[in-house]
Amino acid sequence: MIDVIALEKKFGKNTVLKNINVNIKKGEVVVVIGPSGSGKSTFLRCLNLLEVPTKGKIIFEGTPITDSKVNIDLHRQKMGMVFQQFNLFPHMTVLENITLAPVRVKKVPKEEAERTAMRLLRRVGLEDKADSYPSKLSGGQKQRVAIARALAMEPDVMLFDEPTSALDPEMVGEVLDVMKELAADGMTMVVVTHEMGFAREVGDRIIFMSDGEIIEEGTPEEIFVNPKHSRTRDFLGKVL
Amino acid sequence: MNIDFTFLNKYYMFFINGTKNTIIISIFTVLIGVILGTFLALMKLSKNKILKSIASSYIEFIRGTPVMVQMFIIYYGMNLGLPDYVAGIVTLSINSSAYVAEIIRAGIQAVDKGQMEAARSLGMSHKMAMRYIIIPQAFKNILPALGNEFITVIKESSIVSVIGIPELMYNADTVRGNTFMPFAPLIVAAFIYFVLTFTLSKVVGRVERRMRAGD
Numbered sequence: 139m140i141d142v143i144a145l146e147k148k149f150g151k152n153t154v155l156k157n158i159n160v161n162i163k164k165g166e167v168v169v170v171i172g173p174s175g176s177g178k179s180t181f182l183r184c185l186n187l188l189e190v191p192t193k194g195k196i197i198f199e200g201t202p203i204t205d206s207k208v209n210i211d212l213h214r215q216k217m218g219m220v221f222q223q224f225n226l227f228p229h230m231t232v233l234e235n236i237t238l239a240p241v242r243v244k245k246v247p248k249e250e251a252e253r254t255a256m257r258l259l260r261r262v263g264l265e266d267k268a269d270s271y272p273s274k275l276s277g278g279q280k281q282r283v284a285i286a287r288a289l290a291m292e293p294d295v296m297l298f299d300e301p302t303s304a305l306d307p308e309m310v311g312e313v314l315d316v317m318k319e320l321a322a323d324g325m326t327m328v329v330v331t332h333e334m335g336f337a338r339e340v341g342d343r344i345i346f347m348s349d350g351e352i353i354e355e356g357t358p359e360e361i362f363v364n365p366k367h368s369r370t371r372d373f374l375g376k377v378l
Numbered sequence: 379m380n381i382d383f384t385f386l387n388k389y390y391m392f393f394i395n396g397t398k399n400t401i402i403i404s405i406f407t408v409l410i411g412v413i414l415g416t417f418l419a420l421m422k423l424s425k426n427k428i429l430k431s432i433a434s435s436y437i438e439f440i441r442g443t444p445v446m447v448q449m450f451i452i453y454y455g456m457n458l459g460l461p462d463y464v465a466g467i468v469t470l471s472i473n474s475s476a477y478v479a480e481i482i483r484a485g486i487q488a489v490d491k492g493q494m495e496a497a498r499s500l501g502m503s504h505k506m507a508m509r510y511i512i513i514p515q516a517f518k519n520i521l522p523a524l525g526n527e528f529i530t531v532i533k534e535s536s537i538v539s540v541i542g543i544p545e546l547m548y549n550a551d552t553v554r555g556n557t558f559m560p561f562a563p564l565i566v567a568a569f570i571y572f573v574l575t576f577t578l579s580k581v582v583g584r585v586e587r588r589m590r591a592g593d
Contacts, residue, residue, distance in 0.1 A: 188495055215501030225496035229514050238510060239500035284496075291500055 218288030278309030396549030415478025466538035525582030
């Protein structure tokens with residue numbers, strides 16, 4: 139579904155990603171782990187071109203989206219993204235946050251968009267918050283709304299950029315639960331996270347990154363139980 | 379000191395008409411200034427280097443030269459044959475637009491960059507994101523500063539008295555000449571200016587508080 143070929147990203151002279159090659163298959167849950175500053179978030183943000191790669195190709199559902207002739211807006215509709223800082227639209231209610239893009243971008247009739255939004259809110263357990271403004275929600279609730287907002291576009295893949303890192307510890311669980319359900323429903327997911335428990339339990343494949351490179355990848359079993367590389371062992375030794 | 383205000387019995391209409399003209403000039407200036415300023419701000423924020431440098435040069439030049447000089451250039455220098463009023467409003471608008479542009483640019487840039495990213499990640503175009511997400515939020519940052527710009531314009535509009543537009547300052551001066559009173563008519567003018575700006579700043583303050591309560 140997503141093919142990343144020889145991806146490289148530089149910020150000025152600073153190389154943040156070097157020669158990244160990844161293939162993400164339909165229905166797969168890929169979890170990216172690694173120390174801070176290893177380039178995991180940049181990698182994720184390159185997938186929907188929020189960061190424009192310096193070199194290399196990203197092929198999404200057969201289209202090389204890194205090609206400058208491609209209208210990225212069309213492909214982003216198929217790639218939901220959830221941010222560390224939620225980024226809900228503060229001037230809109232929860233319901234408006236969720237229906238805005240379907241109505242304006244996909245031209246879904248408003249009523250239908252609202253029905254879908256309510257269904258998604260039920261799914262994340264927040265149907266009673268439809269008319270609230272984001273400022274009235276807790277961090278965990280905000281992130282669940284953000285997930286619902288991304289799902290409203292009916293994406294083929296969901297990208298999660300450290301979705302629980304800005305949350306108080308007691309709220310991490312509610313967000314991870316929603317993500318687990320999504321994974322169980324067969325959603326293709328790429329998740330950058332520090333939640334090793336989640337990675338182990340939900341991930342089909344773990345990618346370990348360090349210093350802008352993929353050091354090692356494999357099943358949770360392979361990475362967590364028998365890491366081959368010393369840097370992986372070092373990192374896991376510190377976080378587990 | 380004993381100031382005699384009895385001249386007002388005879389000359390009050392000068393002040394009323396002058397105030398009216400000052401208000402009319404200021405409103406037009408602010409309206410045109412906001413429209414021009416919005417375009418300038420969008421130009422300055424655009425990725426197009428040519429548009430960007432045109433807007434930046436314009437803003438820097440206008441902010442770096444006295445409004446009096448600008449007015450003389452437009453009124454005497456360019457000799458466009460504009461009616462006095464129009465020349466006055468054009469000058470003030472051009473001047474104000476540079477400040478408004480900076481207010482709007484700052485207001486837009488103050489919106490968290492995650493907002494644009496979230497909008498774009500949902501497949502919205504840049505234009506759509508600006509329209510539905512960025513501008514409405516920027517508006518909250520911009521409106522109070524725009525109110526203050528209005529206040530500045532009211533005060534600065536006194537400069538057009540120099541080219542003979544009968545606004546408050548000009549009329550106060552006329553009264554001064556007719557009555558041979560050097561002081562009192564100016565006090566009246568100052569008082570009226572103060573009432574206008576003070577009222578406006580109270581209104582701006584109220585709007586600002588109400589907006590903050592909405593957060």
